[in-house]
Structure formats: C-alpha cells, structure tokens
Amino acid sequence: MNEHDAWITWEESGTAHRARWRSESQAMPATLLPADDTLTANAAFRLVGEGTGLLWRGDFHNGRQLLQALGRRVDKAPRVQTPRRSAAVPATAPVSADAAAAARDAFARHRATQARRAALLGRVLLQFEADHSIALRRAPDVRAAVDEAWGAPDGTPAVASLRELQGLVGAHEWRKKGVDVPALKGRIHPHFGVFSPLRGEYLDLIAQAPLPPGAQQLAFDIGTGTGVIAALLARRGVRQVVATDLDPRAIACATENFERLGVTPQVRVVPVDMFFDGRAALVVCNPPWVPTTPNAAIERAVYDPDSAMLRAFLAGLAAHLAPGGEGWLVMSDLAEHLGLRTRDEMLHWIGEAGLRVVARHDTRPTHPKAGDPSDPLFAARSKEVTSLWRLGVA
Numbered sequence: 398m399n400e401h402d403a404w405i406t407w408e409e410s411g412t413a414h415r416a417r418w419r420s421e422s423q424a425m426p427a428t429l430l431p432a433d434d435t436l437t438a439n440a441a442f443r444l445v446g447e448g449t450g451l452l453w454r455g456d457f458h459n460g461r462q463l464l465q466a467l468g469r470r471v472d473k474a475p476r477v478q479t480p481r482r483s484a485a486v487p488a489t490a491p492v493s494a495d496a497a498a499a500a501r502d503a504f505a506r507h508r509a510t511q512a513r514r515a516a517l518l519g520r521v522l523l524q525f526e527a528d529h530s531i532a533l534r535r536a537p538d539v540r541a542a543v544d545e546a547w548g549a550p551d552g553t554p555a556v557a558s559l560r561e562l563q564g565l566v567g568a569h570e571w572r573k574k575g576v577d578v579p580a581l582k583g584r585i586h587p588h589f590g591v592f593s594p595l596r597g598e599y600l601d602l603i604a605q606a607p608l609p610p611g612a613q614q615l616a617f618d619i620g621t622g623t624g625v626i627a628a629l630l631a632r633r634g635v636r637q638v639v640a641t642d643l644d645p646r647a648i649a650c651a652t653e654n655f656e657r658l659g660v661t662p663q664v665r666v667v668p669v670d671m672f673f674d675g676r677a678a679l680v681v682c683n684p685p686w687v688p689t690t691p692n693a694a695i696e697r698a699v700y701d702p703d704s705a706m707l708r709a710f711l712a713g714l715a716a717h718l719a720p721g722g723e724g725w726l727v728m729s730d731l732a733e734h735l736g737l738r739t740r741d742e743m744l745h746w747i748g749e750a751g752l753r754v755v756a757r758h759d760t761r762p763t764h765p766k767a768g769d770p771s772d773p774l775f776a777a778r779s780k781e782v783t784s785l786w787r788l789g790v791a
Contacts, residue, residue, distance in 0.1 A: 405429060405556050407452065416524060416554040419547060421590070422693030423519040423558050426450030434459050438466035445520040452522045453559065457536040464521050464559055471514050497736030500777055504689075504735045507773045512692050519558040527552050542569035546589040565589060578625060580604040581632060583658050585625045588650035592698030594625045598760045599683065599727045602785040603629055606758055609723040609787075611678030617641065617717065619671055619682040619710060622698065624651030624664070626681055631660035638664045639673045671709055676719040682710045683727040688737050704738060704746075711750040715790050723755060726786040729762070734777035747788065755787040 403418040407429035418425045426448060432441065433455035441451060441463055453460040526532055528550050529543040542565045544550070568589035575584030576593055580600040587593040594600065603626060614636055618627040621640035630638050642648055648666055655661045667673050672680075685701035701707060707728070714724040732738040747754065759782050766772045767781060 405450075407431070409452075416556045419525070419555045419557040420519070420561055422515065422695075423561065424516070426520055426522075429522070429556075436463070438463060438470065441521075442467055442470045442517075445517045448520075450520045450522050452524060452556065453533070455533070457531065457533040460521065460523070460533070460559055464518060467518055467521065468514070471517055497739075499736075500734060501736035503776070504737070504774060508689070508692070510773075515560075515692065518560050521559045522556050523559050523562060525555040525557065527554055529555075537566075539566060542566045542589075545569055545572065578629075581625065581629050581658070583628075583632075585623050585628075585654055586650075586657065587623050588646050588653075590646045590695060591623055591644070591650045592695065594623055596762065596764055596783075598763055599729075599783050599785070600625065600629060602727065602758050602760055602783070603681065603725065604633065606725065606785055606787065608633065608635075609678050610721055611719055612722075615639070615677045615719075616679040616681065617673055617677045619680065620684065620706065621651045621666065622647050622683075624654045624666075626683060627651065627664050628655060628658050628660050630679070630681070631655075631663040632658075635679070636663060639677070640664055640666050641669050641671065641673050642666070643668060643670050671706075672713050672717050676717050676722070678719045678722040679725065680714060680717055680722070681725040681727070682706075684710060686729040687732050687735070704732075707743075708746055711746050711752065711788075714788065715751045718790055722789070724752070724788040726788060727783070728786060729781055729783045731777060731781045734780045735774070747786075748791070751791050752788045753791040755789045757787065758785045759783070 404415050405418045405425055406415045409431050429450045429452055431454050432451040529540045546565045572586050575586040578585050585594055616630050616635045616638050618640040621627050621642045627638045627640040652666050655664045684706040685699050687700050688704040689700050690702050691697050691700040762781050767778050
C-alpha cells in the first residue's frame with residue numbers, strides 16, 4: 398500500500414478524527430494520544446517506548462524541546478566502543494575473518510541503535526492542515542518545505558512526525574542554497590528524498606581521470622540522482638550525456654540542476670532502470686556502497702541490499718560499452734572494513750561479467766566522521782578508501 402493511501406484515526410474531546418498518514422520511514426502507531434505542554438518528558442518517554450504516538454497539541458517550540466529531551470533519554474544507553482586503528486596496520490591490508498566478524502557485529506548494533514532511536518523519536522507527531530500549515534502556537538510557516546516534499550495540498554489533513562518535518566525543512570534549506578561542488582565550479586541543489594553530493598572526493602576522481610577515446614561524443618550516467626556526475630561530464634566537454642534514473646524526485650532534481658548549470662543542451666534525462674539502450678564509450682555509475690537494508694527511503698542512496706545495483710551494473714556493463722570504452726565504477730571499500738563484502742567477491746563479479754580492471758584511482762574520504770574516534774564505526778571509517786574503478790571488456 399502506498400503511504401499516501403494510509404489513514405490514521407484517533408479520538409479527541411469525544412470526537413473521532415481521521416487524517417492521511419504521511420511518512421516514508423516511520424511505521425504508523427497503533428495508538429494515538431493527543432498530548433500538550435502538561436506532558437512530562439519521562440511520561441512521554443514511557444509512552445513512546447510502549448509504541449504510542451503522541452499527537453502534539455501544545456506550543457510548537459515546546460514540542461521541539463520535548464523531542465530533544467526524548468533524544469537525551471534514548472541516548473543514555475552505553476555506546477558501543479570500537480577499537481581504534483593500529484598505526485602498525487596499513488589501511489589497505491586485507492580484512493581478517495575475526496576483524497570482519499567484529500566489524501559486522503559493531504555495524505549491526507549501530508544500525509539497531511539508529512533504528513530504535515528513529516522509531517521512538519518518530520512517535521512525536523504533528524497534524525498538518527489541508528493547506529499543509531500547522532495550527533499550533535508559535536508554529537513556523539512550513540508550507541513551502543512541505544509542498545516541495547509532498548506535492549500540492551490535496552485538501553485533506555495529514556499527520557507526520559515532528560522529526561520528519563525537521564528533515565523536510567532541512568531539505569528545503571539545502572535546496573535553496575545548494576551544495577558547492579568545487580570539481581563542478583558550481584552548486585548542486587538537492588531535492589527532498591534525493592541524496593546530496595556532500596562527499597566531494599569521488600567527484601574529484603571523476604574530474605581528473607582521463608576520458609577514454611570516444612567519450613567526448615557520448616557518455617551514460619547510471620542512476621543520476623541530483624545529476625552531479627552527468628553535469629560534471631558535460632563540464633568536461635562530453636557533447637552528449639544520457640542520465641538515467643527511475644525516481645521521479647531524482648528526475649525532477651537532475652533536470653532542474655542541469656538548467657541551473659546551463660548544461661541542458663548536452664544532457665538528456667531518461668526515466669529507465671539502469672542502462673539506456675545502445676553503447677557509449679563511457680558509462681559511469683556511483684551505486685550505493687553498503688550492502689544492507691535501508692531503514693528509510695533516503696538511505697537507498699547509501700544502502701544496497703545484497704549489492705543488487707552494483708551487481709546489476711557490472712552484469713550489464715559489457716553490453717553497453719562501445720569498442721575500447723570504459724565503465725567507471727565509483728565505490729568506497731567501507732563495506733569491506735565492515736565485514737559486509739570482500740574485495741575477492743567484487744573482483745569475482747567483475748570477472749564473471751566479462752570485464753577487466755583497466756586502472757583504479759584511489760582517494761581518502763574527507764568527511765568529519767573519517768577522523769572522529771568517538772564515532773561508533775571509526776575502526777572501519779578510518780581505513781576507508783574511495784576508488785574510481787576503470788573497467789573495460791576482457
């Protein structure tokens with residue numbers, strides 16, 4: 398069932414109410430209880446822990462403070478400490494079986510903690526009026542942010558979590574100001590639900606790798622998302638780039654970014670799954686890097702169960718490469734350090750697809766978590782290498 402077809406019901410002041418349930422990551426609570434400023438944080442924590450949804454009727458800013466108080470209570474559980482990387486072990490050393498098992502266990506616990514936190518905090522709920530406004534004291538005007546994520550109002554009230562609203566507002570701000578991409582010499586404006594290109598190291602690899610012969614005429618960008626890779630290829634002088642994606646939000650986002658950057662004459666967006674018909678001298682793909690199940694829709698850009706997109710790209714690449722062409726696969730080896738995939742498995746998939754490694758260009762991540770020893774996954778993140786694999790037909 399589409400989440401837009403789900404309805405949540407509750408009773409308030411002796412009257413039955415009904416509204417659309419609007420959430421892309423949160424399960425609808427079986428019980429909904431109106432709550433206001435008289436509810437203590439301890440009582441709220443007990444209720445959400447029992448699975449009760451709290452429909453906030455008090456002051457909007459007090460609702461935000463309640464959410465923060467719940468977050469502190471959720472986070473009181475002892476944090477799992479993972480060992481730091483030994484300076485004596487090279488970052489590129491193979492992951493031992495014992496280290497892989499320990500990393501998988503730490504990752505599983507981290508994901509379980511994240512999921513529990515999201516579930517509990519996601520039970521503080523808001524009612525949105527038919528025009529997407531919020532009828533609470535001191536509530537901000539969030540209609541523009543909500544319209545961008547949900548579409549135009551359909552004339553019915555809705556219920557969603559306060560935490561999800563914060564995500565909508567944050568996405569709205571990112572969409573307005575954009576993300577600076579030095580390799581592009583421009584900004585990318587991500588839409589809600591489309592993963593933002595905040596990690597620029599892989600874009601530097603794409604900007605610097607030598608284009609194979611013929612790539613100046615035609616290239617494919619598989620799973621374009623915000624369109625950042627397609628735009629970068631266009632800026633590198635590729636005359637025609639075909640960017641593919643199936644997500645309507647990604648298609649709209651990429652199209653808008655191409656217009657902003659002035660590369661629309663060079664780039665065509667095609668709504669297909671994976672490959673466009675035909676062959677190109679260059680086919681680029683930046684699939685999700687971690688083979689596990691996402692907890693929310695936005696995580697599909699990071700988590701790829703059973704490496705499905707990676708394997709589909711490798712399996713279909715040879716049939717879409719022009720003679721002498723290259724497939725550029727952008728991948729982090731974080732999954733290897735988390736014990737979720739081995740390097741031998743990936744090399745096997747490459748060979749099985751009739752491909753060979755022409756070259757590989759590596760770089761280190763520059764995001765803050767890579768150097769934060771307090772991060773639960775620091776042992777894996779500190780070893781991470783991001784690579785551009787240049788693949789050709791064997």
